[in-house]
Amino acid sequence: MNTLLRRHDVVIMGGGLAGLTLALQLKRRFDDIDVVVLERRTHPVPHATHKVGESSVEIGAHYFDTVLGLKPHMHGAQLRKFGFRFFFSEGRRDIDQVTEIGASRYLSVPSYQIDRGIFENYLAEEAARHGVNFIDSALVGQIELATDARELHRLRWSQDGVTHVIESRWLIDACGRAGMLKRKLGLAQPNAHDCNAVWFRIGDRITIDDWSDDPAWRARCNPQARWLSTNHLVGAGYWVWLIPLASGSHSIGIVADPRLHPLDTIDTFDKAMQWFQTYQPRLYDELDGKRHLLQDFAFFRNFSYGCKQVFSGRRWALTGEAGLFLDPFYSPGSDFIAMSNTYITDLVAHDRAGHALEARAQLYDQIYHSFYESTLALYTDQYPLFGDPVVLPVKVLWDYTYYWGVLSQIFFHRRLTDLALLGSVRDELQHCQRLNFAVQDFLRAWSGVSDKRNAAVMHDQAALPWFAELNRSLNDDLDDDAFKARVRASTAQLGALAREILERATGDHPDLEGTALRALLAEEPAAPCAAGAAAEDMLFAAV
Known part of the structure; x- marks a missing residue:
């Protein structure tokens, strides 16, 4: 069954972080613009939703809180990040006896630890409040790009068995690694950075401040809140991230050069735990009694990639992971x-x-x-x-x-x-x-x-x-x-x-x-x- 053809100014394929923030930015710039966001997932999504990109740094944080005007949400519903922190803790349990990199206090410009589920649910609601037509459970099908300035882009999408045909002056791919426009136009481009990542979430806090009772070590930071940092446990060829989420979960990841730490040594939770036991034993101690709190597990092979083109004068563009991705x-x-x-x-x-x-x-x-x-x-x-x-x-x-x-x-x-x-x-x-x-x-x-x-x-x-x-x-x-x-x-x-x-x-x-x-x-x-x-x-x- 098909519905009537509808026309819009901008259609954004993908209602995750990139697509929803673009929709908001467009509506803040042009109150009268007609924007449609098509999102495959059903909303609301779970808190601690399974996505990479929970730690922000200054440009992204400024974009969220100032450019998009989301400061009340960032301050009230997310966690202020205590900067980056690094520990050279390979094979060690005595974290107070290794080299640490980090700031002892907050610096002037804020950044945030972002619970992507909480944030994307909020962004969808905020977009709707600003007049964006946000449609979830939408599956995009055929795409026909305009061939000149007079034509409109056309695409088919379906929801609950009903097929819709819509036209738009602008078509934006924000659908993540699915990269619909990238595949259609042959824009995929590898780069020279070959790394893999595994990550998971535990339904509990990991308070790295409690890993030592040494008063001098604990007093190095004011506030004593190392757990709010993006903590990196580093070793030759890899790093482990520890990122707290506002929902109370903690995100843990291993990112590794396969020449030194092959993916098949860490690509399940049990393998990752065995790996921690060797390379980061203090984290293993922390997680061993929390195995029952595991919420999810995933991995990416060769996660970094480029893209031949992301912006076109023919009124299409790619944003977020639909375009290119560097390294976390x-x-x-x-x-x-x-x-x-x-x-x-x-x-x-x-x-x-x-x-x-x-x-x-x-x-x-x-x-x-x-x-x-x-x-x-x-x-x-x-x-x-x-x-x-x-x-x-x-x-x-x-x-x-x-x-x-x-x-x-x-x-x-x-x-x-x-x-x-x-x-x-x-x-x-x-x-x-x-x-x-x-x-x-x-x-x-x-x-x-x-x-x-x-x-x-x-x-x-x-x-x-x-x-x-x-x-x-x-x-x-x-x-x-x-x-x-x-x-x-x-x-x-x-x-x-x-x-x-x-x-x-x-x-x-x-x-x-x-x-x-x-x-x-x-x-x-x-x-x-x-x-x-x-x-x-x-x-x-x-x-």
């Missing part, structure tokens, strides 16, 4: 949703204003892929050094300086779609990208000769004034000239940090060359960081 180590998933949705919303705005789209869509696609390539470099071939207590703390510091100093500045200060302004700092942005690639290569080489000493010390990021100030600076309100000055200051700051990393590593290991990094640093003068600290003071004293 620094939780960039919601960041890339925030950026892709912002680009899509701006393209819709230009279309509604009657402007040509092809050139702008192509530029947005190039910029978005540039962000993807820069971020992918943080992970590709880097997993072997994750067990290095000397090098990984420096890498985390570099990676966050690059993230807060470049990409976050562009998003927080609302310059993501300002092509003229981004063009005026293109040289600086390209230099930062080349510097990041060179530093990542150098970190790998350094770890190859590092003594990997695992000292009982906490590298406190909050104790670095310049680092805390870089985080705080995201809250500034910058005009165009101030934004350009900020990008130049970030470029100088990254150069100063890269120079110290090079000097520190080669001072301990004179045979380290770092040829590519030296060549890039030779292009710029030595400079202090933006907060005024001398370059030699930028790294952790204990490093």
